Amino acid sequence: MTDPIKFYPPKPEKVYFFGTCLIDLFYPDAGMAGIQLLEREGIEVLYPEDQTCCGQPAFTSGYHDDARAVARSQLDLFPENWPIVVPSGSCGGMMRKHYPGLFKDTPDDVRAAEVAGRVWELTDFLLNVCHIKLKDLGEPATVAMHTSCTARREMGVAAVGPALLSQLQNVELVEQIRAEECCGFGGTFAIRHPEISGAMVSEKVDALVDTGAKDFVTTDCGCLMNIDGFAGKNQKPIKGQHILSFLWQRTDAGSQNSPVNASEKGDKQ
Amino acid sequence: MNTTAEQSPHQIDVKEFHPRARAALGDPQIRKNFRNAMNGLMSKRTAAFEGWDVETLRDLGANVRMRALANLPDLLEQLEQKLTENGVRVHWAVDADEACRIVRDICVARDAKSVIKGKSMVSEEMELNHYLHEQGIEALESDLGEYIVQLAEETPSHIIMPAIHKNTDEISKLLHEKTGTDLSHDANYLTASARLQMREKFMNADVGVSGVNFAVAETGTLCLVENEGNGRMTTTVPPCHIAVTGIEKVVPNLEDVTALLALLTRSATGQHITTYFNMISGPRKTDELDGPEEVHLVLVDNGRSTIYQDDQLLDTLRCIRCGACMNHCPVYTRVGGHTYGTTYPGPIGKILMPHLIGLDEGRHLPSASSLCGACGEVCPVKIPIPDLLVRLRQEAVDGDRLHPGKVKGHGAKRSSVEAMIWKGWGLMHAKPALYRFGTGIAAKFRKLQPGKIGGWTQYRTAPALAPKTLHQRMKERQQ
Numbered sequence: 001m002t003d004p005i006k007f008y009p010p011k012p013e014k015v016y017f018f019g020t021c022l023i024d025l026f027y028p029d030a031g032m033a034g035i036q037l038l039e040r041e042g043i044e045v046l047y048p049e050d051q052t053c054c055g056q057p058a059f060t061s062g063y064h065d066d067a068r069a070v071a072r073s074q075l076d077l078f079p080e081n082w083p084i085v086v087p088s089g090s091c092g093g094m095m096r097k098h099y100p101g102l103f104k105d106t107p108d109d110v111r112a113a114e115v116a117g118r119v120w121e122l123t124d125f126l127l128n129v130c131h132i133k134l135k136d137l138g139e140p141a142t143v144a145m146h147t148s149c150t151a152r153r154e155m156g157v158a159a160v161g162p163a164l165l166s167q168l169q170n171v172e173l174v175e176q177i178r179a180e181e182c183c184g185f186g187g188t189f190a191i192r193h194p195e196i197s198g199a200m201v202s203e204k205v206d207a208l209v210d211t212g213a214k215d216f217v218t219t220d221c222g223c224l225m226n227i228d229g230f231a232g233k234n235q236k237p238i239k240g241q242h243i244l245s246f247l248w249q250r251t252d253a254g255s256q257n258s259p260v261n262a263s264e265k266g267d268k269q
Numbered sequence: 270m271n272t273t274a275e276q277s278p279h280q281i282d283v284k285e286f287h288p289r290a291r292a293a294l295g296d297p298q299i300r301k302n303f304r305n306a307m308n309g310l311m312s313k314r315t316a317a318f319e320g321w322d323v324e325t326l327r328d329l330g331a332n333v334r335m336r337a338l339a340n341l342p343d344l345l346e347q348l349e350q351k352l353t354e355n356g357v358r359v360h361w362a363v364d365a366d367e368a369c370r371i372v373r374d375i376c377v378a379r380d381a382k383s384v385i386k387g388k389s390m391v392s393e394e395m396e397l398n399h400y401l402h403e404q405g406i407e408a409l410e411s412d413l414g415e416y417i418v419q420l421a422e423e424t425p426s427h428i429i430m431p432a433i434h435k436n437t438d439e440i441s442k443l444l445h446e447k448t449g450t451d452l453s454h455d456a457n458y459l460t461a462s463a464r465l466q467m468r469e470k471f472m473n474a475d476v477g478v479s480g481v482n483f484a485v486a487e488t489g490t491l492c493l494v495e496n497e498g499n500g501r502m503t504t505t506v507p508p509c510h511i512a513v514t515g516i517e518k519v520v521p522n523l524e525d526v527t528a529l530l531a532l533l534t535r536s537a538t539g540q541h542i543t544t545y546f547n548m549i550s551g552p553r554k555t556d557e558l559d560g561p562e563e564v565h566l567v568l569v570d571n572g573r574s575t576i577y578q579d580d581q582l583l584d585t586l587r588c589i590r591c592g593a594c595m596n597h598c599p600v601y602t603r604v605g606g607h608t609y610g611t612t613y614p615g616p617i618g619k620i621l622m623p624h625l626i627g628l629d630e631g632r633h634l635p636s637a638s639s640l641c642g643a644c645g646e647v648c649p650v651k652i653p654i655p656d657l658l659v660r661l662r663q664e665a666v667d668g669d670r671l672h673p674g675k676v677k678g679h680g681a682k683r684s685s686v687e688a689m690i691w692k693g694w695g696l697m698h699a700k701p702a703l704y705r706f707g708t709g710i711a712a713k714f715r716k717l718q719p720g721k722i723g724g725w726t727q728y729r730t731a732p733a734l735a736p737k738t739l740h741q742r743m744k745e746r747q748q
Binding site: 019035053057058068069072153180181189191194195200226232 | 287641
């Protein structure tokens, strides 16, 4: 009944990296940052070339046949028994929590449950499997954080982001009111119910702006796209980044010294 | 005071969800009333569970409800037997209409003309007031919130706090207009004046109608949780008491009630215990001085036994009607209860109403959620509401050949265009080479990306495609 207790594996030699379609198309920097953080921890990152999408958009829209077809093609990508790390609570939650149900009563049920059991949200993996120790090289900064609902409630990692940020000596984390409230993204919800989603993101942006921080980080690119997109369109003084990009930039000497990266950050996000 | 014809909930078109949502979102008063009320309820709940192992308690509550549901047919028979032994007359209603007729027949047999009502969502589901009015029987709500809603000729906007959409000012004006009370912002004064008017009704009512929170099979006890004393009055002052309840409310033993009651009051209003907790075990005995001469229980099915037959949907019936799911729902908080156009609003309404009205009429209900999971997180009996929403979305579009739709009206939301879009999406994402080709092209010609994407860009900028996909960058890296 209660969520199962997580049994973290020992730190492995290798991991499979499932990059997610949003990162692939819109935020590859966040994916690269995740890969580089893992590599710096001495882990070899396997990036299956045939990965596409976890299948969640069709799944939550009710088109389970199509979701299953897409999800099934991901099941082949992780043949060896290495952990599968995902830089998203949402896609991670789809794979870890919903694959077993999606493949129930199919010939792939055992395989799907086995894959699901190896899926980890990447920040959780860095903190609790790699026991990462971050050395902050950046200037003093204040940031807010939005933990996605799936990272919080499906993957149970609400404490992870703040714990990682607290390792950064020059970073002050400020908390917005109703931090646990949804930003209004919800995948196709934002398209099907634009007014309600718009009202939700508007309040989320206000809450973030009210912290006084000019930057926020988040675990999920869906939320990032939503919150940043609203702030951008409405000229609100807050800008977002995937938490992995932020962690990498603050702790990588090359990123700190490179003016190109700094301007790229503004361009891409 | 005249009872006005109640607006039938079915006069509200459920399919008009979008226009009502827009209207509510554009009404600052509604937004403020709900936001403030829900904020208050959320913090009260948190405070009420302080010092409690809430997760263990929720597990216990869920297990109590699951055990009860697992033995539902036997428990209902046991309940009927015990109640009958206790002198309570038990009636079975297959749907809302039959339940209404049973209540009417009891009233007619007693030549009853006036009914006083305690709060009961099942009676809302039955549209009982409306029905009795048509039969020439006056039904007056005695719960203050329900009373306000009845005066305003509205339906409840929340299952626990029916008039939560109104602020003191609006209530003051309504009472002034309908009952002649002085305009006042003093909630105590307004309550006292309503109380005064109700006292007389209580004394003269022929029949009292109430709901039931828990029906205990082993003892034949009907438990009623309330704060205003109107439930106690309704069930003890009039000579006849009729309790109406859904068939799922039965629990095996009295001790099961302790966990559920502890969860219910804390989850609903953030109270450790309500002001009144009534345990009704039968009519007045010969040596007793008060209590009704007759007690009836109407057990209402109204679609529940159909829900019961599905292993997953069955979880819907665990609900103890605390309202915590709506208090914590970011959608409900924004649009309010009336937007849903259904007896039960909010997350529980979205998973329950499709069974009562069909997925054709309620097709927009399951999709009106970001699946944030706040509801499931606070549900005192751990109903997996988001999973049930996804299940109903699947049913609404008949999207799973392995699990054909079962719910009334399934497939009503399926559109050939959307089905084709997902089919195309599925093909592209199930063929890695095609995916890489397509996304590579998209990145290359990203300058041609459309600037407008439906409702998305109404509120946000379009997300910018990166110059190179992660696939491409990893490929380059390996070279």
